[in-house]
Amino acid sequence: MIDDFLVRAIVGGVLLACICGPFGAFIVWRRMAFFGDMLAHSALLGVALGLLIGLDVRLGMIATCLASALILAFGQRQSKIGSDTVLGMLAHSTLALGMVALAFVQGVAVDIMAYLFGDILAITMGDIWLMLGGGVVAIGGLIWMWRPLLALTVSPEIAAAESIPVERLRLIFMLLMALVIGLAIKIVGVLLITALLIVPAASARFFARTPEQMAIGAALFGAASVLTGIALSWHVDTPAGPSIVISAAGLFVISSIVMMGLRRR
Amino acid sequence: MTAPLIEGRGLTLSFGSERVLDQVSLSIRAGEIITLIGPNGAGKSTLVKTLLGLQKPDSGEVIRKPGLRVGYVPQKLAIDQVLPLTVKRFLTLTRSATRNHCEKVLTQVGASHVIDAQMSSLSGGEAQRVMLARTLLLRPELLVLDEPTQGVDVSGQAELYRLIDEIRHELDCAVLMISHDLHLVMAKTDQVVCFNRHVCCSGIPETVRQHPEYRSLFGVREADAIGIYTHEHDHEHDLSGHVVGGCGHDHSHDHHNHNHGHNHGQGHSHAPHNHADAPIRQEADTAK
Numbered sequence: 001m002i003d004d005f006l007v008r009a010i011v012g013g014v015l016l017a018c019i020c021g022p023f024g025a026f027i028v029w030r031r032m033a034f035f036g037d038m039l040a041h042s043a044l045l046g047v048a049l050g051l052l053i054g055l056d057v058r059l060g061m062i063a064t065c066l067a068s069a070l071i072l073a074f075g076q077r078q079s080k081i082g083s084d085t086v087l088g089m090l091a092h093s094t095l096a097l098g099m100v101a102l103a104f105v106q107g108v109a110v111d112i113m114a115y116l117f118g119d120i121l122a123i124t125m126g127d128i129w130l131m132l133g134g135g136v137v138a139i140g141g142l143i144w145m146w147r148p149l150l151a152l153t154v155s156p157e158i159a160a161a162e163s164i165p166v167e168r169l170r171l172i173f174m175l176l177m178a179l180v181i182g183l184a185i186k187i188v189g190v191l192l193i194t195a196l197l198i199v200p201a202a203s204a205r206f207f208a209r210t211p212e213q214m215a216i217g218a219a220l221f222g223a224a225s226v227l228t229g230i231a232l233s234w235h236v237d238t239p240a241g242p243s244i245v246i247s248a249a250g251l252f253v254i255s256s257i258v259m260m261g262l263r264r265r
Numbered sequence: 266m267t268a269p270l271i272e273g274r275g276l277t278l279s280f281g282s283e284r285v286l287d288q289v290s291l292s293i294r295a296g297e298i299i300t301l302i303g304p305n306g307a308g309k310s311t312l313v314k315t316l317l318g319l320q321k322p323d324s325g326e327v328i329r330k331p332g333l334r335v336g337y338v339p340q341k342l343a344i345d346q347v348l349p350l351t352v353k354r355f356l357t358l359t360r361s362a363t364r365n366h367c368e369k370v371l372t373q374v375g376a377s378h379v380i381d382a383q384m385s386s387l388s389g390g391e392a393q394r395v396m397l398a399r400t401l402l403l404r405p406e407l408l409v410l411d412e413p414t415q416g417v418d419v420s421g422q423a424e425l426y427r428l429i430d431e432i433r434h435e436l437d438c439a440v441l442m443i444s445h446d447l448h449l450v451m452a453k454t455d456q457v458v459c460f461n462r463h464v465c466c467s468g469i470p471e472t473v474r475q476h477p478e479y480r481s482l483f484g485v486r487e488a489d490a491i492g493i494y495t496h497e498h499d500h501e502h503d504l505s506g507h508v509v510g511g512c513g514h515d516h517s518h519d520h521h522n523h524n525h526g527h528n529h530g531q532g533h534s535h536a537p538h539n540h541a542d543a544p545i546r547q548e549a550d551t552a553k
Binding site (some may be wrong): 205 | 344
Protein backbone atom coordinates (compact mmCIF):
# COMPACT_ATOMS: atom_id res chain seq x y z
CA MET A 1 0.00 0.00 0.00
CA ILE A 2 1.48 3.26 -1.08
CA ASP A 3 0.87 6.14 1.24
CA ASP A 4 -1.03 9.14 0.04
CA PHE A 5 1.78 11.57 0.66
CA LEU A 6 4.00 9.51 -1.59
CA VAL A 7 1.47 9.66 -4.42
CA ARG A 8 1.22 13.43 -3.96
CA ALA A 9 5.00 13.72 -3.97
CA ILE A 10 5.26 11.73 -7.18
CA VAL A 11 2.47 13.60 -8.95
CA GLY A 12 3.74 17.02 -7.83
CA GLY A 13 7.35 16.17 -8.59
CA VAL A 14 6.71 14.82 -12.07
CA LEU A 15 4.44 17.76 -12.84
CA LEU A 16 7.16 20.16 -11.77
CA ALA A 17 9.80 18.32 -13.81
CA CYS A 18 7.65 18.67 -16.91
CA ILE A 19 7.30 22.41 -16.32
CA CYS A 20 10.99 22.84 -15.57
CA GLY A 21 12.22 20.91 -18.63
CA PRO A 22 11.49 23.46 -21.38
CA PHE A 23 12.37 26.38 -19.12
CA GLY A 24 15.61 24.70 -18.16
CA ALA A 25 16.49 24.31 -21.84
CA PHE A 26 16.05 28.04 -22.39
CA ILE A 27 18.06 28.80 -19.26
CA VAL A 28 20.89 26.66 -20.58
CA TRP A 29 20.75 28.22 -24.06
CA ARG A 30 20.47 31.76 -22.79
CA ARG A 31 23.06 31.20 -20.07
CA MET A 32 20.73 32.38 -17.37
CA ALA A 33 21.57 29.82 -14.68
CA PHE A 34 22.76 32.53 -12.32
CA PHE A 35 19.58 34.46 -12.95
CA GLY A 36 17.55 31.45 -11.81
CA ASP A 37 19.70 31.20 -8.72
CA MET A 38 19.11 34.82 -7.89
CA LEU A 39 15.34 34.49 -8.24
CA ALA A 40 15.38 31.49 -5.95
CA HIS A 41 17.39 33.33 -3.30
CA SER A 42 14.91 36.17 -3.29
CA ALA A 43 12.09 33.71 -2.61
CA LEU A 44 13.18 33.39 1.00
CA LEU A 45 12.27 37.03 1.44
CA GLY A 46 8.86 36.08 0.10
CA VAL A 47 8.50 33.46 2.83
CA ALA A 48 9.26 36.07 5.48
CA LEU A 49 6.95 38.66 3.94
CA GLY A 50 4.20 36.09 3.59
CA LEU A 51 4.43 35.20 7.26
CA LEU A 52 4.67 38.84 8.38
CA ILE A 53 1.71 40.05 6.34
CA GLY A 54 -0.25 36.89 6.88
CA LEU A 55 -0.29 36.02 3.20
CA ASP A 56 0.01 32.48 1.87
CA VAL A 57 3.74 31.67 1.91
CA ARG A 58 3.63 30.16 -1.59
CA LEU A 59 2.07 33.27 -3.04
CA GLY A 60 4.63 35.34 -1.14
CA MET A 61 7.43 33.41 -2.83
CA ILE A 62 5.93 33.79 -6.29
CA ALA A 63 5.36 37.50 -5.68
CA THR A 64 8.94 38.20 -4.60
CA CYS A 65 10.31 36.16 -7.50
CA LEU A 66 8.25 38.22 -9.93
CA ALA A 67 9.30 41.46 -8.23
CA SER A 68 12.99 40.51 -8.37
CA ALA A 69 12.68 39.61 -12.04
CA LEU A 70 11.22 43.05 -12.72
CA ILE A 71 13.93 44.84 -10.73
CA LEU A 72 16.55 42.86 -12.58
CA ALA A 73 15.02 43.47 -16.00
CA PHE A 74 15.34 47.18 -15.44
CA GLY A 75 18.61 46.99 -13.53
CA GLN A 76 20.22 45.34 -16.54
CA ARG A 77 19.39 48.23 -18.83
CA GLN A 78 22.29 50.25 -17.46
CA SER A 79 25.79 49.24 -18.37
CA LYS A 80 27.92 50.84 -15.66
CA ILE A 81 27.72 47.71 -13.54
CA GLY A 82 27.94 44.30 -15.20
CA SER A 83 24.77 42.24 -15.15
CA ASP A 84 26.47 39.40 -13.27
CA THR A 85 27.33 41.85 -10.51
CA VAL A 86 23.76 43.17 -10.43
CA LEU A 87 22.58 39.56 -10.16
CA GLY A 88 24.99 38.73 -7.36
CA MET A 89 24.07 41.82 -5.40
CA LEU A 90 20.36 41.15 -5.70
CA ALA A 91 20.69 37.44 -4.92
CA HIS A 92 22.60 37.84 -1.72
CA SER A 93 21.00 40.99 -0.43
CA THR A 94 17.51 39.54 -0.87
CA LEU A 95 18.64 36.32 0.80
CA ALA A 96 20.10 38.26 3.72
CA LEU A 97 17.02 40.44 3.90
CA GLY A 98 14.88 37.32 3.94
CA MET A 99 16.83 35.81 6.82
CA VAL A 100 16.65 39.07 8.79
CA ALA A 101 12.94 39.42 8.11
CA LEU A 102 12.37 35.84 9.27
CA ALA A 103 13.93 36.76 12.59
CA PHE A 104 11.10 39.27 13.07
CA VAL A 105 8.44 36.64 12.54
CA GLN A 106 7.34 35.89 16.06
CA GLY A 107 5.64 32.87 17.44
CA VAL A 108 6.17 30.76 14.35
CA ALA A 109 8.92 28.22 14.22
CA VAL A 110 9.99 28.47 10.60
CA ASP A 111 11.67 25.40 9.22
CA ILE A 112 14.36 27.13 7.21
CA MET A 113 15.77 23.84 5.99
CA ALA A 114 12.47 23.03 4.30
CA TYR A 115 12.77 26.19 2.24
CA LEU A 116 16.46 25.82 1.53
CA PHE A 117 16.33 22.20 0.40
CA GLY A 118 12.66 21.61 -0.29
CA ASP A 119 10.16 19.27 1.28
CA ILE A 120 8.49 17.28 -1.44
CA LEU A 121 7.07 14.71 0.98
CA ALA A 122 5.05 17.45 2.69
CA ILE A 123 3.32 18.44 -0.53
CA THR A 124 -0.43 19.06 -0.18
CA MET A 125 -3.29 18.84 -2.66
CA GLY A 126 -3.37 22.63 -2.55
CA ASP A 127 0.26 22.67 -3.69
CA ILE A 128 -0.56 20.37 -6.57
CA TRP A 129 -3.47 22.51 -7.73
CA LEU A 130 -1.33 25.64 -7.49
CA MET A 131 1.39 23.95 -9.48
CA LEU A 132 -1.09 22.76 -12.07
CA GLY A 133 -2.55 26.25 -12.48
CA GLY A 134 0.85 27.94 -12.51
CA GLY A 135 2.21 25.28 -14.83
CA VAL A 136 -0.57 25.83 -17.36
CA VAL A 137 0.20 29.56 -17.37
CA ALA A 138 3.97 29.05 -17.60
CA ILE A 139 3.99 26.33 -20.26
CA GLY A 140 1.13 27.95 -22.18
CA GLY A 141 3.05 31.22 -22.23
CA LEU A 142 6.22 29.50 -23.32
CA ILE A 143 4.50 27.69 -26.18
CA TRP A 144 2.84 30.93 -27.24
CA MET A 145 6.18 32.73 -27.51
CA TRP A 146 8.27 29.72 -28.52
CA ARG A 147 9.23 30.70 -32.05
CA PRO A 148 10.10 34.36 -31.44
CA LEU A 149 11.86 33.52 -28.16
CA LEU A 150 13.96 30.91 -29.92
CA ALA A 151 14.80 33.37 -32.69
CA LEU A 152 15.83 35.83 -30.01
CA THR A 153 18.00 33.17 -28.39
CA VAL A 154 19.71 32.26 -31.65
CA SER A 155 20.38 35.87 -32.61
CA PRO A 156 18.93 38.95 -30.92
CA GLU A 157 20.03 40.95 -33.96
CA ILE A 158 18.14 38.87 -36.49
CA ALA A 159 15.11 38.83 -34.20
CA ALA A 160 15.10 42.59 -33.73
CA ALA A 161 15.74 43.30 -37.40
CA GLU A 162 12.80 41.11 -38.29
CA SER A 163 10.43 43.03 -36.03
CA ILE A 164 10.30 40.65 -33.09
CA PRO A 165 9.62 42.65 -29.91
CA VAL A 166 12.87 41.63 -28.23
CA GLU A 167 12.58 43.59 -24.99
CA ARG A 168 9.00 42.58 -24.34
CA LEU A 169 9.78 38.90 -24.92
CA ARG A 170 12.78 39.03 -22.60
CA LEU A 171 10.64 40.51 -19.87
CA ILE A 172 7.80 38.02 -20.30
CA PHE A 173 10.26 35.14 -20.27
CA MET A 174 11.86 36.41 -17.06
CA LEU A 175 8.44 36.72 -15.42
CA LEU A 176 7.40 33.21 -16.48
CA MET A 177 10.68 31.88 -15.17
CA ALA A 178 10.08 33.66 -11.88
CA LEU A 179 6.70 31.96 -11.70
CA VAL A 180 8.24 28.54 -12.33
CA ILE A 181 10.88 29.05 -9.66
CA GLY A 182 8.28 30.29 -7.19
CA LEU A 183 6.32 27.09 -7.82
CA ALA A 184 9.35 24.83 -7.58
CA ILE A 185 10.85 25.91 -4.27
CA LYS A 186 8.42 23.84 -2.25
CA ILE A 187 9.89 20.73 -3.84
CA VAL A 188 13.62 21.22 -4.16
CA GLY A 189 14.18 24.40 -2.21
CA VAL A 190 15.98 27.67 -2.76
CA LEU A 191 19.45 26.22 -3.04
CA LEU A 192 18.68 23.33 -5.38
CA ILE A 193 16.06 24.68 -7.80
CA THR A 194 18.61 25.78 -10.39
CA ALA A 195 19.91 22.22 -10.48
CA LEU A 196 16.46 20.86 -11.32
CA LEU A 197 16.27 23.37 -14.16
CA ILE A 198 19.68 22.99 -15.75
CA VAL A 199 20.86 19.44 -15.06
CA PRO A 200 18.09 17.58 -16.95
CA ALA A 201 18.43 20.06 -19.82
CA ALA A 202 22.17 19.44 -19.95
CA SER A 203 21.57 15.67 -20.06
CA ALA A 204 19.04 16.10 -22.86
CA ARG A 205 21.57 18.09 -24.89
CA PHE A 206 23.51 14.92 -25.66
CA PHE A 207 20.60 13.34 -27.49
CA ALA A 208 18.88 16.31 -29.10
CA ARG A 209 19.20 17.57 -32.65
CA THR A 210 16.62 20.34 -32.42
CA PRO A 211 15.63 22.76 -29.65
CA GLU A 212 12.26 21.07 -29.31
CA GLN A 213 13.83 17.66 -28.76
CA MET A 214 16.03 19.11 -26.07
CA ALA A 215 13.10 20.75 -24.28
CA ILE A 216 11.06 17.55 -24.22
CA GLY A 217 14.12 15.49 -23.34
CA ALA A 218 14.77 17.81 -20.39
CA ALA A 219 11.25 17.19 -19.11
CA LEU A 220 11.77 13.42 -19.39
CA PHE A 221 15.15 13.51 -17.66
CA GLY A 222 13.64 15.72 -14.97
CA ALA A 223 10.75 13.32 -14.39
CA ALA A 224 13.16 10.40 -14.21
CA SER A 225 15.28 12.30 -11.68
CA VAL A 226 12.24 13.03 -9.51
CA LEU A 227 11.14 9.38 -9.53
CA THR A 228 14.64 8.08 -8.82
CA GLY A 229 15.13 10.68 -6.10
CA ILE A 230 11.88 9.83 -4.35
CA ALA A 231 12.67 6.10 -4.58
CA LEU A 232 16.09 6.75 -3.10
CA SER A 233 14.58 8.81 -0.32
CA TRP A 234 11.96 6.13 0.37
CA HIS A 235 14.33 3.19 0.54
CA VAL A 236 17.48 4.70 2.01
CA ASP A 237 15.73 7.45 3.97
CA THR A 238 17.72 10.31 2.47
CA PRO A 239 16.36 13.89 2.25
CA ALA A 240 14.10 14.01 -0.83
CA GLY A 241 15.13 17.31 -2.46
CA PRO A 242 18.87 16.60 -2.47
CA SER A 243 18.17 13.01 -3.58
CA ILE A 244 16.34 14.32 -6.64
CA VAL A 245 19.26 16.56 -7.52
CA ILE A 246 21.75 13.74 -7.00
CA SER A 247 19.65 11.54 -9.31
CA ALA A 248 19.62 14.28 -11.95
CA ALA A 249 23.40 14.60 -11.69
CA GLY A 250 23.76 10.83 -11.89
CA LEU A 251 21.64 10.70 -15.02
CA PHE A 252 23.82 13.42 -16.52
CA VAL A 253 26.97 11.41 -15.84
CA ILE A 254 25.40 8.27 -17.30
CA SER A 255 24.23 10.19 -20.40
CA SER A 256 27.66 11.65 -21.02
CA ILE A 257 29.30 8.22 -20.68
CA VAL A 258 26.72 6.68 -23.03
CA MET A 259 27.33 9.51 -25.48
CA MET A 260 31.08 9.05 -25.35
CA GLY A 261 30.58 5.35 -26.01
CA LEU A 262 28.36 6.07 -29.00
CA ARG A 263 30.89 8.50 -30.47
CA ARG A 264 33.74 6.06 -30.12
CA ARG A 265 31.87 3.40 -32.05
CA MET B 266 8.45 59.12 -55.67
CA THR B 267 7.56 56.40 -53.19
CA ALA B 268 8.33 56.78 -49.54
CA PRO B 269 11.61 55.20 -48.43
CA LEU B 270 11.56 51.76 -46.80
CA ILE B 271 13.79 53.05 -44.05
CA GLU B 272 14.98 56.55 -43.54
CA GLY B 273 17.42 57.84 -40.95
CA ARG B 274 17.51 61.55 -40.27
CA GLY B 275 20.32 63.30 -38.46
CA LEU B 276 21.41 60.18 -36.59
CA THR B 277 23.94 60.94 -33.93
CA LEU B 278 25.35 58.43 -31.49
CA SER B 279 28.26 58.40 -29.09
CA PHE B 280 29.77 55.52 -27.16
CA GLY B 281 31.20 57.23 -24.11
CA SER B 282 33.13 60.22 -25.37
CA GLU B 283 33.58 58.75 -28.83
CA ARG B 284 31.18 59.90 -31.47
CA VAL B 285 30.35 57.00 -33.75
CA LEU B 286 27.60 58.56 -35.83
CA ASP B 287 27.61 62.24 -36.62
CA GLN B 288 24.47 63.68 -38.17
CA VAL B 289 23.98 60.79 -40.55
CA SER B 290 21.04 60.86 -42.91
CA LEU B 291 20.39 57.96 -45.21
CA SER B 292 17.36 56.49 -46.89
CA ILE B 293 16.71 53.30 -48.77
CA ARG B 294 13.98 53.08 -51.35
CA ALA B 295 12.31 50.02 -52.82
CA GLY B 296 14.56 48.12 -55.21
CA GLU B 297 17.65 50.18 -54.50
CA ILE B 298 21.09 48.72 -53.81
CA ILE B 299 23.14 50.74 -51.40
CA THR B 300 26.61 49.72 -50.41
CA LEU B 301 28.19 51.19 -47.36
CA ILE B 302 31.94 51.32 -47.49
CA GLY B 303 34.43 52.78 -45.09
CA PRO B 304 37.50 51.89 -43.07
CA ASN B 305 37.42 49.57 -40.06
CA GLY B 306 35.88 51.24 -37.04
CA ALA B 307 34.03 53.75 -39.19
CA GLY B 308 30.76 52.84 -37.53
CA LYS B 309 29.22 51.07 -40.52
CA SER B 310 27.71 48.26 -38.50
CA THR B 311 26.49 50.71 -35.91
CA LEU B 312 24.78 52.77 -38.58
CA VAL B 313 23.02 49.70 -39.95
CA LYS B 314 22.00 48.58 -36.49
CA THR B 315 20.63 52.02 -35.78
CA LEU B 316 18.65 52.01 -39.01
CA LEU B 317 17.23 48.60 -38.11
CA GLY B 318 16.32 49.73 -34.62
CA LEU B 319 18.82 47.45 -32.88
CA GLN B 320 20.60 50.47 -31.49
CA LYS B 321 18.96 53.64 -30.24
CA PRO B 322 20.53 56.87 -31.50
CA ASP B 323 21.26 59.72 -29.06
CA SER B 324 19.45 62.04 -31.41
CA GLY B 325 17.86 61.90 -34.81
CA GLU B 326 15.09 59.61 -35.91
CA VAL B 327 14.54 56.47 -37.93
CA ILE B 328 11.37 56.21 -39.96
CA ARG B 329 10.49 52.71 -40.98
CA LYS B 330 7.76 51.86 -43.43
CA PRO B 331 5.01 50.21 -41.39
CA GLY B 332 5.04 46.44 -41.72
CA LEU B 333 8.35 46.45 -43.56
CA ARG B 334 9.79 42.95 -43.99
CA VAL B 335 13.51 42.97 -43.42
CA GLY B 336 15.88 40.08 -43.98
CA TYR B 337 19.04 40.54 -41.95
CA VAL B 338 22.26 38.65 -42.49
CA PRO B 339 24.62 39.51 -39.66
CA GLN B 340 28.37 39.74 -40.02
CA LYS B 341 28.72 36.34 -38.52
CA LEU B 342 26.40 34.10 -36.67
CA ALA B 343 27.97 32.27 -33.79
CA ILE B 344 25.60 29.49 -32.86
CA ASP B 345 26.46 28.08 -29.53
CA GLN B 346 27.12 24.34 -29.31
CA VAL B 347 24.79 24.40 -26.34
CA LEU B 348 21.84 24.93 -28.65
CA PRO B 349 21.06 21.98 -30.91
CA LEU B 350 19.89 23.48 -34.16
CA THR B 351 19.75 21.86 -37.56
CA VAL B 352 20.01 23.96 -40.69
CA LYS B 353 16.42 23.08 -41.51
CA ARG B 354 15.28 24.34 -38.11
CA PHE B 355 17.32 27.51 -38.51
CA LEU B 356 15.69 28.24 -41.86
CA THR B 357 12.29 28.15 -40.17
CA LEU B 358 13.43 30.27 -37.25
CA THR B 359 11.07 33.18 -37.75
CA ARG B 360 8.77 31.72 -40.35
CA SER B 361 7.59 28.20 -41.01
CA ALA B 362 8.33 26.37 -44.25
CA THR B 363 8.06 22.83 -45.54
CA ARG B 364 11.12 20.62 -45.91
CA ASN B 365 10.68 20.77 -49.68
CA HIS B 366 10.77 24.51 -49.64
CA CYS B 367 13.86 24.49 -47.43
CA GLU B 368 15.58 22.07 -49.80
CA LYS B 369 14.73 24.30 -52.72
CA VAL B 370 16.27 27.44 -51.27
CA LEU B 371 19.33 25.56 -50.04
CA THR B 372 19.82 24.18 -53.53
CA GLN B 373 19.58 27.70 -54.86
CA VAL B 374 22.50 28.80 -52.72
CA GLY B 375 24.42 25.60 -53.38
CA ALA B 376 24.15 24.22 -49.87
CA SER B 377 21.53 21.49 -50.15
CA HIS B 378 23.90 18.97 -48.61
CA VAL B 379 23.81 20.63 -45.18
CA ILE B 380 20.05 20.56 -44.56
CA ASP B 381 20.33 18.13 -41.65
CA ALA B 382 23.68 19.35 -40.38
CA GLN B 383 24.00 21.21 -37.12
CA MET B 384 24.42 24.97 -37.52
CA SER B 385 27.41 24.97 -35.19
CA SER B 386 29.26 22.56 -37.50
CA LEU B 387 29.09 24.75 -40.63
CA SER B 388 32.07 26.51 -42.14
CA GLY B 389 31.99 30.28 -42.52
CA GLY B 390 30.98 30.10 -46.18
CA GLU B 391 28.29 27.50 -45.56
CA ALA B 392 26.82 29.55 -42.73
CA GLN B 393 26.63 32.60 -45.01
CA ARG B 394 24.89 30.56 -47.68
CA VAL B 395 22.41 29.18 -45.21
CA MET B 396 21.66 32.68 -43.97
CA LEU B 397 21.09 33.81 -47.55
CA ALA B 398 18.81 30.83 -48.11
CA ARG B 399 16.79 31.92 -45.09
CA THR B 400 16.24 35.33 -46.64
CA LEU B 401 14.90 33.56 -49.72
CA LEU B 402 12.24 32.00 -47.52
CA LEU B 403 11.46 35.29 -45.82
CA ARG B 404 11.01 37.16 -49.08
CA PRO B 405 11.94 40.51 -47.54
CA GLU B 406 11.43 43.91 -49.10
CA LEU B 407 14.78 44.95 -47.74
CA LEU B 408 17.80 42.70 -47.48
CA VAL B 409 20.47 43.90 -45.08
CA LEU B 410 23.90 42.31 -45.31
CA ASP B 411 26.70 43.13 -42.91
CA GLU B 412 29.99 42.20 -44.56
CA PRO B 413 28.53 39.06 -46.06
CA THR B 414 31.85 37.62 -47.12
CA GLN B 415 33.64 37.73 -43.81
CA GLY B 416 35.42 34.51 -43.06
CA VAL B 417 35.07 33.29 -46.62
CA ASP B 418 38.15 32.64 -48.73
CA VAL B 419 38.89 34.88 -51.66
CA SER B 420 37.64 32.53 -54.33
CA GLY B 421 34.38 32.19 -52.44
CA GLN B 422 33.83 35.91 -52.08
CA ALA B 423 33.11 36.72 -55.71
CA GLU B 424 30.82 33.73 -55.76
CA LEU B 425 28.89 34.99 -52.74
CA TYR B 426 28.46 38.41 -54.28
CA ARG B 427 27.16 36.81 -57.43
CA LEU B 428 24.75 34.83 -55.33
CA ILE B 429 23.56 37.94 -53.52
CA ASP B 430 23.01 39.61 -56.86
CA GLU B 431 20.96 36.66 -58.04
CA ILE B 432 18.89 36.58 -54.87
CA ARG B 433 18.27 40.27 -55.20
CA HIS B 434 16.97 39.77 -58.69
CA GLU B 435 14.73 36.96 -57.63
CA LEU B 436 13.30 38.75 -54.61
CA ASP B 437 13.24 42.12 -56.31
CA CYS B 438 14.14 43.69 -52.99
CA ALA B 439 16.20 46.63 -51.87
CA VAL B 440 19.67 45.82 -50.56
CA LEU B 441 21.67 47.58 -47.91
CA MET B 442 25.12 46.09 -47.73
CA ILE B 443 28.20 46.81 -45.72
CA SER B 444 31.41 45.85 -47.34
CA HIS B 445 35.05 46.55 -47.49
CA ASP B 446 35.71 44.24 -50.40
CA LEU B 447 35.78 47.31 -52.58
CA HIS B 448 36.89 45.54 -55.72
CA LEU B 449 33.96 43.23 -55.83
CA VAL B 450 31.19 45.37 -54.60
CA MET B 451 31.16 48.58 -56.46
CA ALA B 452 30.13 47.37 -59.84
CA LYS B 453 26.96 45.70 -58.66
CA THR B 454 25.66 48.61 -56.73
CA ASP B 455 23.40 51.56 -57.53
CA GLN B 456 24.66 53.84 -54.86
CA VAL B 457 27.82 53.76 -52.85
CA VAL B 458 27.91 55.55 -49.55
CA CYS B 459 31.40 56.21 -48.36
CA PHE B 460 31.14 56.40 -44.63
CA ASN B 461 33.43 57.35 -41.81
CA ARG B 462 31.28 58.41 -38.86
CA HIS B 463 29.56 60.77 -41.26
CA VAL B 464 28.61 60.37 -44.88
CA CYS B 465 31.80 61.40 -46.68
CA CYS B 466 30.32 61.17 -50.12
CA SER B 467 27.74 59.13 -51.92
CA GLY B 468 26.49 58.52 -55.39
CA ILE B 469 26.93 56.09 -58.22
CA PRO B 470 30.19 54.14 -58.06
CA GLU B 471 31.84 56.30 -60.71
CA THR B 472 31.15 59.52 -58.80
CA VAL B 473 32.33 58.12 -55.51
CA ARG B 474 35.49 56.78 -57.06
CA GLN B 475 36.42 60.23 -58.24
CA HIS B 476 35.57 61.91 -54.98
CA PRO B 477 38.63 63.28 -53.18
CA GLU B 478 37.39 62.23 -49.77
CA TYR B 479 36.97 58.68 -50.97
CA ARG B 480 40.41 58.68 -52.52
CA SER B 481 41.97 59.96 -49.35
CA LEU B 482 40.16 57.36 -47.25
CA PHE B 483 41.14 54.38 -49.31
CA GLY B 484 44.28 55.59 -51.02
CA VAL B 485 44.73 56.12 -54.71
CA ARG B 486 45.97 52.62 -55.42
CA GLU B 487 42.88 50.97 -53.97
CA ALA B 488 40.67 53.43 -55.75
CA ASP B 489 42.27 52.69 -59.08
CA ALA B 490 42.08 48.98 -58.53
CA ILE B 491 38.33 49.36 -58.40
CA GLY B 492 38.41 51.16 -61.67
CA ILE B 493 39.91 48.12 -63.28
CA TYR B 494 37.34 45.86 -61.80
CA THR B 495 34.35 47.97 -62.79
CA HIS B 496 35.62 47.88 -66.30
CA GLU B 497 35.98 44.14 -66.23
CA HIS B 498 32.54 43.83 -64.84
CA ASP B 499 30.92 46.01 -67.46
CA HIS B 500 32.37 43.67 -69.96
CA GLU B 501 31.05 40.63 -68.19
CA HIS B 502 27.68 42.13 -67.78
CA ASP B 503 27.28 42.64 -71.51
CA LEU B 504 27.65 38.95 -71.92
CA SER B 505 25.25 37.87 -69.28
CA GLY B 506 23.87 38.87 -65.97
CA HIS B 507 24.43 35.35 -64.76
CA VAL B 508 27.92 34.68 -65.91
CA VAL B 509 29.79 32.31 -63.70
CA GLY B 510 33.03 30.54 -64.24
CA GLY B 511 33.29 26.99 -65.40
CA CYS B 512 31.76 24.60 -63.02
CA GLY B 513 33.42 21.27 -62.42
CA HIS B 514 30.60 19.77 -60.45
CA ASP B 515 27.58 17.93 -61.55
CA HIS B 516 24.52 19.37 -59.88
CA SER B 517 21.40 17.51 -59.05
CA HIS B 518 19.49 20.77 -59.15
CA ASP B 519 20.27 21.61 -62.76
CA HIS B 520 16.68 21.12 -63.63
CA HIS B 521 15.43 23.88 -61.43
CA ASN B 522 18.00 26.31 -62.69
CA HIS B 523 17.16 25.47 -66.24
CA ASN B 524 13.62 26.56 -65.68
CA HIS B 525 14.82 29.67 -64.04
CA GLY B 526 17.10 30.40 -66.93
CA HIS B 527 14.39 29.97 -69.48
CA ASN B 528 12.01 32.24 -67.69
CA HIS B 529 14.50 35.02 -67.83
CA GLY B 530 16.12 33.93 -71.02
CA GLN B 531 14.63 36.67 -73.14
CA GLY B 532 16.21 39.30 -70.96
CA HIS B 533 19.69 38.15 -71.83
CA SER B 534 19.64 38.24 -75.56
CA HIS B 535 23.42 38.35 -75.78
CA ALA B 536 23.86 35.54 -73.41
CA PRO B 537 24.93 32.15 -74.59
CA HIS B 538 22.32 29.88 -73.16
CA ASN B 539 24.54 27.54 -71.33
CA HIS B 540 25.93 30.49 -69.41
CA ALA B 541 22.62 31.98 -68.48
CA ASP B 542 21.49 28.63 -67.22
CA ALA B 543 24.58 27.95 -65.21
CA PRO B 544 23.63 26.71 -61.78
CA ILE B 545 25.08 28.28 -58.74
CA ARG B 546 28.55 27.04 -58.34
CA GLN B 547 29.71 25.29 -55.29
CA GLU B 548 33.00 26.56 -54.20
CA ALA B 549 36.09 25.53 -52.40
CA ASP B 550 34.92 26.36 -48.93
CA THR B 551 31.90 24.11 -49.05
CA ALA B 552 33.79 21.20 -50.52
CA LYS B 553 35.83 20.36 -47.50
